[in-house]
Amino acid sequence: MRRLYFSVLVASLFAGSAHADFTIPGYELVHTSPVETTLTNPDLREPLQVWSELFDGAKSEIVIAQFYAVSKPGTAFEKVLASLTAAGQRGVKIRFLLDQKGVGLSEASTIAQLKAIPNLELRIIDFNKVTGNGIVHAKYLAVDGKVAYIGSQNFDWRSFEHIHETGLKITEPAMVGQVQAIFEQDWQAQALTAKGEPATVRNSTTVPANYAQNAFLLASPNAYNPPGVGDSQSGLPALLAEAKSEVRIQLLDYAPLSYGPNRTRPYYAVIDNAVRAAATRGVKIKLMVSNWNTEAPAIAYLKSLALVPNVEIRIVTLPVASTGFIPFARVIHSKTMSIDGKLAWVGTSNWAGGYLDLSRNLEVVLRSEAMAQRIAALHEQTWSSSYAQPIDINKPYPKPAKGTPE
Template sequence: MRKLIVSTAILLACTGAARAEFSIPGYELVHTVPVETTLATPDLREPLQVWSEMFDSAKHDIVLGQFYVASQPGAAFEQVIARLAAAGERGVKIRFLMEEKGKFASDMTTIERLKKIPNLEFRYLDYSKLTGNGIIHSKYMVVDAKAAYVGSQNFDWRSFAHIHETGLRITDPVVVAQVQKIFDHDWHAQELIAQGKEVPRLNQATVAADDRQATFLVASPNAFNPAGVGDSESELVKLLAAAKSEVRIQLLDYAPLSYGPNRTRPYYAVIDNAIRSALARGVKVKLMVSNWNTEKPGIAYLQSLALLPGMEIRIVTLPQASSGFIPFARVIHTKTMEIDGQVAWIGTSNWSGGYLDLSRNLEIVLRNQKMAQRIADLHQQTWNSAYAQPIDVLKDYPKPVKGKE
């Protein structure tokens, strides 16, 4: 009970405090600072506040597309689930779509609690039934078809306290409608698969993003993107090809490898080729990844990339929590890019094979100096911190500890 009281107090302190918010028209930048670190973003609201407000504002319906679900007693995240439950209790229709393979990372007790929320329908979708080897890796929601959230935060208590995460609260009506269409497509795909039917491809050829817009959504996989939604894989390559001076990237991990049968890692050159091409033109690239990226064979590719002129790579290791080891936490999970102080990329995808080509992921591109600079500053803060160290191209890194000691 004492833990729950503390969590409630934290929530009230957050929601009752002066409204710190960094936004441009239609988009608010939202950030999770890992507790017990020296990192700080006082001008950015946390998802605990933003998600709670979104659920509280719901009048008709809420849809969520998530990779997995996890909470625990006493966590501040429990308040988010309480707000979602309150929405269901007052008659809001809730549809929750989760990747079936996400069960391995989920807390099944939390899933059962969600299923008991009034007016909530919970479904699993095995996304590999659409693409052969993909997952729902996106993390997003839409409320009343008026506001959406897209970001790196999973529906996980750790993502709200112990992981470096970044997302966007979106009120741009065009993009909100597109996110809703993506959910509606995948929800219907689940119905077709449950009936033993094939899910028809929506696109045979690659659909280019409408980058005449200042801000726009791109998504993957291209074959199952609704009309008007461009392909994220080709757009990422296009943006890197247009870079003139500097690119800053922050990721959980990076490797020009995909995921094949029997734990094989087929070569996936799309993004790596684009980065190497930018470097060859004289563009400086600063790539920041988590210490999870020191796992073999990915670390070998990182060390190779670090040898190229203009390339800087830093590996971030966050300190363990004072409470002890927390599995699958204390890591940077943000997926952002900033280009030339002009363009920001904020999304849900890892930059390796299987994500931008085969899995459901969403990314927002913002051609806005203010947002680009804020993403650059967010990158710089961690880059300059004691947690980030330049990659050692000669070091034989030990296998990172992720799930257990």
């Protein structure tokens, strides 16, 4: 019956979409449907269109923060770079913040291309110097202080064609201002840490969000959040504690593990405890992760979670592109949640240690039935597809092919 409900909901959302967009006041849901899959969503605009539109409309300033940057000649992503270049050429000031660890994942030619854009200042921040073991994992931008974008999309041509991604275009003034303030905080942190000085600590104690709001921003790490921005690490468990009937979650990775020295994976139970507590109360948990999550030791924890009553886990494997294997692509990368069909979460964090505590990430929370149900329907589309399979606790999963073919 529930599957029928979601099928009807998706059909009604798609019906008569004269122009493709799904919006509530102040927020538009934006989505990349991986090419050569059945996961199409005619009512959702693609980030290729939205990002290009934002850059084309910029009048004074664009700020962008990303983990890494990879372009490829001849791909659709070139339109985004062309729009960004055109903005710089007409005098728009562009500030681009890139993470030091992400430089190793970036293409040197792409960084050179960015540096060549007129009026663009590129800074590399070593977030390790801010928190001791973190990265700028957030993927966001703001234009003219009036519109922002937060989502799972990296500044990567593959994220616009071959990866399942979800984000939000934001025009609500208060949240846009908070996004801008986070960028300014990290831009200043880069300047300070580059001189060997510590980044300015904003909060010495945990700052919870005002959970009664209809829309609010969570971010990490808490110590470096500007005023008005709630703490992600305490916010996620607090929202899960509200759940009464069903939580739908889509992620690249889920594991109660962090990242330590020498490739160690210290135990990190904050999120896992909250998920298990919700299931124990009788809340149905539908957790969908990518096939990259089958790597040891994370797969052992997924199998353990699957044994908990009221928890269902499905693993999604997208088919190889017709052009052949593409490194670090053909995967679900969206980070979304719907609680009871009433609350929507769209963010940049994987659900593991190191993301909500030590790294820069942003999460948008909306108390909107329309957005929550659209996120749930997007989840159901993949959940019920041929690409998603229930986790098999007796199966020895092979090491996933990420950067090289099997």
